[in-house]
Amino acid sequence: MSPDPNISDRMQAKKEVRRIKNLPTVPGIVAKISRMVENPDTSVADVGRLISQDQVLSAKVLRMxxxxxxxxxxxxxxxxxxxxxxxxxxxxxxxxxxxVFDMIQKSMAGLWEHSIGCAAASGVIAAHLGRDDAEEVLVAGLLHDLGKVVLALNLPEEMKLVQDKVAEEDLYFYEAENKVLDFDHAEIGQWLAEHWNLPESLAEPMRFHHKPEKAVLKPEWTAIVHIADILVRAKGFGNGGDDMVPDISMAAWDILGLRKVDFLPILEKLEPKLSSLNDLTALN
Ligand SMILES: [Fe+2]
Ligand SMILES: [Fe+2]
Incomplete structure (x- = not known):
């Protein structure tokens, strides 16, 4: 009797999970900073000195x-x-x-632009809502699709299959990932966040930016990144892997108490920001 194709598909998917679990290590400098701040004697100047030792990195951080x-x-x-x-x-x-800038740049054409566009939009939405954590939400927007980077670099063949499926069947990137792999970049993002010990404020938007109704620890940040991802797609800035502009989830509207009338001022603030992000498109 030949094996049930579904079972062999699932076994194959499990194997892929194991392969992709071989995730990149957290950048050395980030691990060092995390260790440093655990020490109560560490000052701002100490952390500043550590980062400044790497001149290329410091220049990139200052440009951002x-x-x-x-x-x-x-x-x-x-x-x-x-x-x-x-x-x-x-x-x-x-x-x-x-x-991880080089990794993002190498992984997928347009993903860096998509990421900085989503970051800018996250910051604009948070500021529009009068939040005092707009700068931090922005970072969550910057990193939301990091799972795609890992997919492209760790499973290049599967990435190609996903891209083909997006083109052939007109699917969202995450739908194509689920068809090919049985998991998607949002799940990979969660694994990466655990592996790198990232705070929940970054992990949850990575995990649930396509399903903001599932967020429990940082629902507002997740809803902001969800909307920012859609806005930046609607503006045609960068490339998130497909050309689609999904509807904003009802949950995201509710979580943030946003109304349609809020969008005009948000877009008015976002547009000039997007056009002046060009200096970040090649952060070398
Ligand atoms: Fe995504
Ligand atoms: Fe995205």
Whole structure:
């Protein structure tokens, strides 16, 4: 008797999970910063000095800190200043992003632009809602699709199959992933967040940005990133893997108490930001 094809498909998928679980290691500098802050004697200046030792990395972080993302009225000229003005978590997020920038660039054409566009939109939505954590939400937007990077780099053949399926069947990228792999980049994002010990505020938007109704620990951040992802697609900025612009989930509207009339001011603030993000499109 030949084996049930569904069973062999599932076994194959399980094997893939094991392969992809061989996730990239957390960038050394990020691990070092995390260890440093566990020590109560660590000062802002100590963390600033550590990051500044890597000049290329510091330059990338400062370019992001001074970009249209944050819209600072004065120039941030040192990492220590960025730590004081933007806060530790935001700078750590920017260090993480800068360290994996090459990986994002190599993984998929347009994904970096999609990521910075989603970050800008997340910041704009959070600011529109009057939140005082807009800078941190922005970092969650920046990293939301990191699972796609891991997929592209760890499972390039499957990535190609997913891309073919998107083109042939007009599917959302995550739908095609689920058909080919039985899991998607949002799940990979969750594995990566666990593996890297990322805070829940970054992990949950990675895991549930396509299903914000499932978020329990950071529903507002997840809903903001969900909407930001859709807005940046609607604006045609970058490439998230398919050309589709999904509907905003009802849950996201409810969680944030947003109404349709909120969108005009949000888009008005977002548009100039997107056009001035060009200086970040090649962060070399
Ligand atoms: Fe996604
Ligand atoms: Fe996305």
């Amino acid at each position: 800190a001074n970009s249209a993302f944050f819209g600072m009225s004065r120039k941030i000229s040192s990492i220590s200043q960025a730590l004081i003005i933007l806060g530790f978590e935001v700078v750590k997020g920017l260090v993480l992003t800068s360290s």
